[in-house]
Amino acid sequence: MEPIQVVIGDDHELVRYGLRTLLTAQKDFRVIGEAANGKDAADICVEARPDVLVLDLRMPEMDGLEACRLVCERSPNTRVLILTSFDGDDDVFGSFQAGAAGYLMKDVAPRSLVEAIRQVAEGRMVLDEKISGRMLCGVNNPSQRSRPYGLSEREFEVLKLMAKGLNNRQIGEALWIGETTVKTHVSRVLRKLGTNQRTQAVLTAVREGVVSVRAA
Template identity: 40%
Template sequence: MIRVLIADDQHLVRMGLRMLCESAGDVTVVGDAADGHRAVALAARLVPDVTLMDLRMPGLDGAAATERITAARPDARVLALTTFGDDDHLYPALAAGARGFLLKSAPPEELLDAIRRAAAGGTPFSQEVLGRLVERAVSARAETAPADLTPREREVLVLVAAGLSNQEIAARLHVGATTVKTHVAALLAKTGCPNRIRLAVFAVRAGLAPG
């Protein structure tokens, strides 16, 4: 059973997310918080598998709460819930250790799938959100791809930027998921990116994937 903590300052949103999570047979909500301070306290006490984190909350916003949660528990899996108006919060949340980004308007099945992927160690993100991240990144400065990337690593990098999971990349390239995981690890090491989302942004900034 995947244990989820919900952090959102809107009561109706929290209740809606709770109902959605508990409609799935493999997900249960262990707590909910209306502000960042409460989210940090509950994350420490309940140790959820996944925390759904609203980025705009009073007192302590979602990015700051994410930073405190991941500082206390580096393996904590936080999924940031965003709207297009949250652009200014996306990079801080990413830097703070968020494992994925989803739009609040995402279809229910997409949200449940993201929770499952995050719990399994993945980094799910909405393509629209990634597009916003890339748009800002490209306007800042370009990246240069490492010269020692292999042709296969370049293929994997492009597919990571497209938002595909390891399993989906494996199916696309007709290789094992373990092989893809090895390539992704090599890409993270060669590019200096701390996580898969930064890697996707890097690919676009380096001109290896469409923005």
């Protein structure tokens, strides 16, 4: 099995050193590049096409959001995992809107970070448990909000599997339905949640307290 190729983007040398040390100790990881600013991180990813970019938000020359957006456009097979000290809603939602596959705080446990990178590399979405918990806070009666936006039972099942990071083929296999049918359900879910992005639909549902994503 090929190792997961990772690029690290952070403007603090100590953070890069710590991440490199942690990841190179894992048999299934290979760090293929490092960058101290967003522009260099994006350039490395466009050229090297890593599996995962671990990226800070606040960096010189080009911030993490713009770097994330650029990488997702020019190296679409590279999954971006934001690792930051900032947990504001604008940062979280802005990152996912830019194409990020995960968002973790820098106080995450090393083992959880390693597992999150593996999950992101597999195509799943991850969200720091503190942020996920905050989004769910205040949901007084989840059972009454279990199917908002007029979702049908099948559409809600599809949404829950989307939150687990499954693609259309995997959703079809899980529900024993064809991929074309899945696409129809996904389109209806997106329309009812008022977005054209899968990640944004999932985040909206998380914020409403009706689904959860894999927490790290």
